[in-house]
Amino acid sequence: MDWGMHNRMSRIFKEDGRTVMLAVDHGYFLGAVSRLEEPGKTIAPLIPYVDSLMITRGILRNCVEAAGGIPVVLRVSGGNSILGDDLSNEGIMVSIQEAIRLNVSAVALSIYVGSKYEHQTLTNLAKLIDQAQDYGIPVLAVTAVGKELAKRDAHYLSLSCRIAAELGAQIVKTYYCEDFEKVVKSCPVPLVIAGGPKLKKEEDALEMAYSALSCGAKGVDMGRNIWQSRWPIAMVSAIRQIVHDKATAKKACDLFHHLQNNPKPAK
Ligand code: 5RP
Numbered sequence: 001m002d003w004g005m006h007n008r009m010s011r012i013f014k015e016d017g018r019t020v021m022l023a024v025d026h027g028y029f030l031g032a033v034s035r036l037e038e039p040g041k042t043i044a045p046l047i048p049y050v051d052s053l054m055i056t057r058g059i060l061r062n063c064v065e066a067a068g069g070i071p072v073v074l075r076v077s078g079g080n081s082i083l084g085d086d087l088s089n090e091g092i093m094v095s096i097q098e099a100i101r102l103n104v105s106a107v108a109l110s111i112y113v114g115s116k117y118e119h120q121t122l123t124n125l126a127k128l129i130d131q132a133q134d135y136g137i138p139v140l141a142v143t144a145v146g147k148e149l150a151k152r153d154a155h156y157l158s159l160s161c162r163i164a165a166e167l168g169a170q171i172v173k174t175y176y177c178e179d180f181e182k183v184v185k186s187c188p189v190p191l192v193i194a195g196g197p198k199l200k201k202e203e204d205a206l207e208m209a210y211s212a213l214s215c216g217a218k219g220v221d222m223g224r225n226i227w228q229s230r231w232p233i234a235m236v237s238a239i240r241q242i243v244h245d246k247a248t249a250k251k252a253c254d255l256f257h258h259l260q261n262n263p264k265p266a267k
Helices: 003-012 039-049 057-063 096-101 118-133 154-167 180-185 202-214 232-244 249-261
Strands: 019-023 052-055 072-075 106-111 139-143 171-174 191-193 219-222
Touching (some): 003 106, 019 039, 039 052, 039 232, 057 072, 106 154, 118 139, 139 154, 154 171, 154 180, 191 202, 202 219, 202 232, 202 249, 219 232, 232 249
Parallel strands (some): 019 052, 019 219, 072 106, 171 191
C-alpha cells in the first residue's frame, strides 16, 4: 500500500486494526434530524471517545474545531432528500481538491445496489476511487438501502459489500444482519457497521455491536444509537470497550449502566 494511503488508513484503524467511527452525516438528506439540530453541541463532547468522524463538509467547516485533530471521513455523495422520489438518486457533491483541502483521512459515498439508480451510484463509486487513489485517499463505500430497511439480509448485504470491494473501496460500511459472518467472509476489505435507526434499548445496540465484531467486523460507524441515546457518553464508552477492549456485550452493558448512574465529567 502506498505510504499516504497506509498513513490515512492507520489514522482511522488503530493499532489493533479496529475503529470507532462516529457517524454525524445524516443531515445531508435528513436535514436537522433529532438530537443533531445543533451539531456542534452533540459532536464536541463525543470527540474524545471516537477515532474519527463521518461528516459532511458543511458541518465540518462550521461546527468542528479545526485544531482538534480528529480524523475525518468526509461524506461526498448526496443530492437527494427524504422528500424526494428516490433516495438512491445520488451524485458526487464534493471535489477531490476540497477533500484534500480539508485534510481528510477518507472519503465516503453511498451505493444503492438493486435500486433504480444502481448503475449511477456504482459509477460514482468507481469515479471517486479513481480520483482518490491519485492522492492516496481511502474510499469508504456505504451499502445504503434508503427507505427499504427490510433489504438488510445477508444475501443482499453480501452482494453489495462484495461489489463495493470489487470496484476498489478500501473500507465498506454496512448493516449488521443474521448470518453476518457470511457478509464478512465474502468481503476482502475491512467492514464497519452502521447502527441504523435508534433501537428501543441501548443494550440492544451494544449486543448488535458485539455480535458484528465477533463475526469479524473491524468496528462501528454508528450515529443514532449513540447520540440519540439519553446517555451518549455512556453509550460511546461502552461501544469503545467492545471494539478496542474486546469486552463482551454483558461487560459493555455493565459499563453503560454504571456510567448512566455515574456520568463522566466532560473531557
Ligand atoms: C446512511 C448513512 C448515515 O447517514 C449514517 O452514517 C448512518 O449511521 P447510523 O445508521 O448508525 O445512524 O450512512 O446510509
